[in-house]
Amino acid sequence: MNMLSARLNLAGLLAVGCLLWGCSRVETPNPESLVFTGPADGCGSFLIYQSNEAGDLSIAVQGDRDQLGLSTEAASFSIGPSADIQLSLLSYEGNIEQYYCNDVIIIEQQPKIISEWIAQRGTARIRIVEENLGPSGQSQPLYSLSIELEDVELRNDQGTTLQLDQHQFPVTTVGWYPG
Numbered sequence: 668m669n670m671l672s673a674r675l676n677l678a679g680l681l682a683v684g685c686l687l688w689g690c691s692r693v694e695t696p697n698p699e700s701l702v703f704t705g706p707a708d709g710c711g712s713f714l715i716y717q718s719n720e721a722g723d724l725s726i727a728v729q730g731d732r733d734q735l736g737l738s739t740e741a742a743s744f745s746i747g748p749s750a751d752i753q754l755s756l757l758s759y760e761g762n763i764e765q766y767y768c769n770d771v772i773i774i775e776q777q778p779k780i781i782s783e784w785i786a787q788r789g790t791a792r793i794r795i796v797e798e799n800l801g802p803s804g805q806s807q808p809l810y811s812l813s814i815e816l817e818d819v820e821l822r823n824d825q826g827t828t829l830q831l832d833q834h835q836f837p838v839t840t841v842g843w844y845p846g
Contacts, residue, residue, distance in 0.1 A: 695827055696758060700724055703834060709841040710768035713812060717836055726834065727767060728754045728791060728814055737812075739795050746789035746819060754786035756821050756829070782823055789819030789831070796838050809842040
């Protein structure tokens, strides 16, 4: 077998493997795409997410209001996989609003997640902007949060890192739970 035949056989095997098991090429988002200007939304004790203008990346931050002792006074918290605040960045195709804060999952409407980046370190400055929004008597009253992120380092499962210098989420109402 000559060298050209060997290369063609290898290429054929790779193509068949991609067809059977799927091939995904994880690309590192460029710094310009790390500007999140889409509408922000949220739910739960708190999970807030926002997409970039192109609609192919989203950033999400989550934590527990009571565990963090959030108040109307701004406080700084560490971000990381084992910290009280977790942050992730998703690269996707489709409608990301079907991914977060949704208790009715329709598989065909779920976005295709291309890659996930988990924050390894960083700082979140959080404060409650307004409390007791919505009807009174709710077991989990609605409230709005302000979250500023600084010096966030994210890593994907291949070990590639990204740096997000800063991001300010718009004030977002949380506290409700899907269902």
